[in-house]
Amino acid sequence: xxxxxxxxxxxxxxxxxxxxxxxxxxxxxxxxxxxxxxxxDLPLFETTELFARGIGTGTDVVEKEMYTFKDKGxxxxxxxxxxxxxxxxxxxxxxxxVRPQPVKLYSIGPVFRYERPxxxxxxxxxxxxxxxxxxxxxxxxxxxxxxxxxxxxxxxFRDLAFQLNSTGCPRCRPAYVEVLKGYxxxxxxxxxxxxxxxxxxxxxxxxxxKVAGCQPVIADAPRIGDHLCDECATHFAQLREYLDxxxxxYTLNHRLVRGLDYYTKTVFEVWAAGIGxxxxxxxxxxxxxxxxxxxxxxxxxxxxxxxxxxxxxxxxAQGVSVPDLPAPPVFLAHLGPQARLEAVRVAEDxxxxxxxxxxxxxxxxxxxxxxxxxxRAARFVVILGEEELARGLATLRDMTAGEQQEIPLAxxxxxxxxxxxx
Numbered sequence: 001x002x003x004x005x006x007x008x009x010x011x012x013x014x015x016x017x018x019x020x021x022x023x024x025x026x027x028x029x030x031x032x033x034x035x036x037x038x039x040x041d042l043p044l045f046e047t048t049e050l051f052a053r054g055i056g057t058g059t060d061v062v063e064k065e066m067y068t069f070k071d072k073g074x075x076x077x078x079x080x081x082x083x084x085x086x087x088x089x090x091x092x093x094x095x096x097x098v099r100p101q102p103v104k105l106y107s108i109g110p111v112f113r114y115e116r117p118x119x120x121x122x123x124x125x126x127x128x129x130x131x132x133x134x135x136x137x138x139x140x141x142x143x144x145x146x147x148x149x150x151x152x153x154x155x156x157f158r159d160l161a162f163q164l165n166s167t168g169c170p171r172c173r174p175a176y177v178e179v180l181k182g183y184x185x186x187x188x189x190x191x192x193x194x195x196x197x198x199x200x201x202x203x204x205x206x207x208x209x210k211v212a213g214c215q216p217v218i219a220d221a222p223r224i225g226d227h228l229c230d231e232c233a234t235h236f237a238q239l240r241e242y243l244d245x246x247x248x249x250y251t252l253n254h255r256l257v258r259g260l261d262y263y264t265k266t267v268f269e270v271w272a273a274g275i276g277x278x279x280x281x282x283x284x285x286x287x288x289x290x291x292x293x294x295x296x297x298x299x300x301x302x303x304x305x306x307x308x309x310x311x312x313x314x315x316x317a318q319g320v321s322v323p324d325l326p327a328p329p330v331f332l333a334h335l336g337p338q339a340r341l342e343a344v345r346v347a348e349d350x351x352x353x354x355x356x357x358x359x360x361x362x363x364x365x366x367x368x369x370x371x372x373x374x375x376r377a378a379r380f381v382v383i384l385g386e387e388e389l390a391r392g393l394a395t396l397r398d399m400t401a402g403e404q405q406e407i408p409l410a411x412x413x414x415x416x417x418x419x420x421x422x
Contacts, residue, residue, distance in 0.1 A: 023323065046085070109126065
């Protein structure tokens with residue numbers, strides 16, 4: 001028989017890791033809800049055109065990384081490579097634009113990109129996503145930035161800082177792009193083939209190249225901050241004023257452009273220390289033209305995406321522990337055929353009363369069942385034996401106190417409810 005393995009770039013989340021996942025997911029959702037964000041769940045796949053138009057056909061995501069397929073009706077569908085395009089589609093389709101603005105939405109779930117697998121980066125990975133739609137105020141940019149900052153800080157990440165840039169808007173960016181292309185035309189022989197190609201498809205992406213030979217060219221490239229229109233410059237200055245007011249450290253990074261076409265004005269990343277070579281832990285920015293591009297009314301927007309796998313990897317690397325998930329507090333042991341039948345009934349009654357129970361399986365001796373109860377960290381062991389049943393009693397052992405007593409079966413549920421239910 002073949003030995004099956006999970007596909008490359010995917011992850012099995014084993015029971016011993018679930019405590020991290022529950023802790024991070026719950027904390028992220030609490031932070032979002034505390035700031036007035038409402039949850040939005042989306043399909044795992046959308047029409048391919050939504051992502052091609054929303055993300056941009058010249059991006060690596062659309063050109064190289066999407067999982068696209070034809071369904072049985074012949075329609076081209078794509079597993080979502082990110083959340084924002086789907087969020088905008090839902091915002092338009094479901095009439096969220098007629099609600100009081102802004103609308104704050106958060107989503108959490110898997111996304112799919114055919115990338116080179118590496119530590120904390122998978123072809124199927126889980127994202128936590130927040131969007132503020134319908135607000136131009138740079139305070140909205142600040143809010144999503146502060147929320148992800150608080151998320152990482154609360155989860156034990158240290159030495160946090162923002163990397164910050166403005167990519168301009170459709171009024172000022174085209175002129176800058178022409179200046180950038182003119183500069184790069186003078187250095188074609190010095191840049192990599194990918195950058196040569198990007199000059200014709202997505203020029204801003206040349207600033208994000210990681211190839212060593214391109215770094216001197218990037219270092220001397222013209223900076224978009226010198227070419228912003230008055231509106232973009234004012235917006236960027238106000239955001240920096242907010243960050244200065246709150247004493248949140250940031251670095252102006254002229255080469256930060258992010259990988260998706262829809263960004264305008266603010267782009268940012270959160271960097272953290274002590275997590276290996278990749279200091280950036282999440283990123284996001286503003287996309288004021290995306291809703292109109294996808295068929296909605298002109299509407300500003302800003303958002304951020306966080307990868308949960310990288311968070312958990314970073315927490316483990318820094319030795320951050322999380323509370324254990326609760327185990328059933330009661331282990332139900334039984335001795336003899338009649339006791340086994342009664343144990344099935346008692347387990348059902350206790351569970352219906354809200355008490356977690358692990359029912360022993362099979363026919364084993366008491367010592368074996370007690371060893372199992374210890375391994376499963378049960379606080380109480382209820383022992384049902386033939387003799388005790390004849391007297392209408394159960395033996396109850398408190399594993400923490402090391403004490404044992406007999407309790408009438410009729411009182412067992414109420415006794416445990418007072419002690420075993422949080």
